[in-house]
Amino acid sequence: MARITLDLAHSYKPNPTADGDYALLPLKMEFADGGAYALLGPSGCGKTTMLNIMSGLLVPSHGGVQFDGRDVTHASPQERNIAQVFQFPVIYDTMTVAQNLAFPLRNRKVPEAQIRERVGVIAEMLELSGQLDQRAAGLAADAKQKISLGRGLVRPDVAAVLFDEPLTVIDPHLKWQLRRKLKQIHHELKLTLIYVTHDQVEALTFADQVVVMTRGRAVQVGAADALFERPQHVFVGHFIGSPGMNFLPVEHVAGRLQLVDHWLDAPAERGLPAGALQIGVRPEYLARTAPGEAGALPCKVLRVQDLGTSLMLAAEVAGQVLRARFDPDAQLPVSGDTVWLRILGEHTCFYQNEELLA
Numbered sequence: 464m465a466r467i468t469l470d471l472a473h474s475y476k477p478n479p480t481a482d483g484d485y486a487l488l489p490l491k492m493e494f495a496d497g498g499a500y501a502l503l504g505p506s507g508c509g510k511t512t513m514l515n516i517m518s519g520l521l522v523p524s525h526g527g528v529q530f531d532g533r534d535v536t537h538a539s540p541q542e543r544n545i546a547q548v549f550q551f552p553v554i555y556d557t558m559t560v561a562q563n564l565a566f567p568l569r570n571r572k573v574p575e576a577q578i579r580e581r582v583g584v585i586a587e588m589l590e591l592s593g594q595l596d597q598r599a600a601g602l603a604a605d606a607k608q609k610i611s612l613g614r615g616l617v618r619p620d621v622a623a624v625l626f627d628e629p630l631t632v633i634d635p636h637l638k639w640q641l642r643r644k645l646k647q648i649h650h651e652l653k654l655t656l657i658y659v660t661h662d663q664v665e666a667l668t669f670a671d672q673v674v675v676m677t678r679g680r681a682v683q684v685g686a687a688d689a690l691f692e693r694p695q696h697v698f699v700g701h702f703i704g705s706p707g708m709n710f711l712p713v714e715h716v717a718g719r720l721q722l723v724d725h726w727l728d729a730p731a732e733r734g735l736p737a738g739a740l741q742i743g744v745r746p747e748y749l750a751r752t753a754p755g756e757a758g759a760l761p762c763k764v765l766r767v768q769d770l771g772t773s774l775m776l777a778a779e780v781a782g783q784v785l786r787a788r789f790d791p792d793a794q795l796p797v798s799g800d801t802v803w804l805r806i807l808g809e810h811t812c813f814y815q816n817e818e819l820l821a
């Protein structure tokens with residue numbers, strides 16, 4: 464296992480100048496030995512580029528990579544001792560499940576007794592024990608991908624196992640099971656796991672630490688609760704949660720927050736600077752209040768949607784649409800009515816130039 468340190472930038476263009484020329488903007492990051500990480504962000508944000516730089520498939524155009532303090536920037540994946548699992552199964556159809564799982568160990572001349580033991584452990588974890596003697600050729604796509612996962616996890620001595628969207632071909636029910644399984648495997652095997660996905664549920668169930676990326680930047684590295692409670696960047700607020708955080712643009716003038724023709728008293732303890740700010744509040748924290756209560760605003764109800772486990776209210780204030788989540792049995796007003804929603808509270812976040820202030 465290794466601690467992986469990145470201090471680099473990457474552009475696929477020969478002479479990058481503007482930020483947009485970089486697939487990865489300059490970043491410094493450390494992945495702890497034995498940690499479970501997810502790289503999460505929308506298509507094109509740079510996840511695969513970062514993963515390929517860690518694995519050694521790609522040399523960064525600027526800076527370098529260290530494993531346990533040793534410079535490996537130009538070392539191949541074999542030299543780095545990395546295992547990888549890709550989106551589609553990489554297995555030998557003519558071999559049995561057991562032979563496929565054993566392959567990375569045989570390649571490294573691990574003694575047969577150890578191979579048998581380790582293959583047994585991994586097959587058990589992935590619920591492949593009953594299929595060990597079957598040829599891979601006859602198996603369904605998701606069983607084949609489980610073998611790929613097993614081949615990635617089978618070697619106990621790898622520096623890290625890197626996964627690039629490995630559950631794409633898996634059906635939704637099994638996907639849920641495998642996500643939990645991977646987390647359990649991480650706890651048992653203590654491997655350093657780095658997992659690329661654009662799916663927040665996948666990232667949050669699998670990883671201890673999620674690296675949220677947008678447009679070549681890692682905007683926050685944190686556990687699920689930090690990403691939910693204290694998004695460091697408005698992108699994280701939008702991207703994490705379903706729906707994401709509500710944002711209201713306000714002007715902070717002499718201790719008051721102005722939203723067009725509405726005013727709120729700024730919370731003095733947050734030490735907010737004067738000028739243009741954004742208030743961020745999760746739908747889960749937009750409580751209903753009595754009319755005129757401090758920290759609340761009158762909003763016009765647009766619609767109420769029954770989501771089964773909750774009610775989602777959409778309401779408008781000063782041209783901004785807010786979403787608020789309520790218990791399924793809450794008595795809510797109907798479209799066109801006014802509802803007072805608490806904007807300011809202990810969970811409210813404040814942003815300036817998209818970055819968290821307080």
Ligand SMILES: Nc1ncnc2c1ncn2[C@@H]1O[C@H](COP(=O)(O)OP(=O)(O)OP(=O)(O)O)[C@@H](O)[C@H]1O
Pocket residue numbers: 475486504505506507508509510511512513661
């Ligand atoms: N080989 C390449 N040559 C030139 N540009 C590339 C190459 N690979 C990726 N890019 C560009 O670099 C940026 C980051 O791409 P990358 O594949 O790392 O993102 P991603 O987050 O993994 O996206 P996806 O989920 O779609 O794979 C994108 O703008 C992409 O078009």
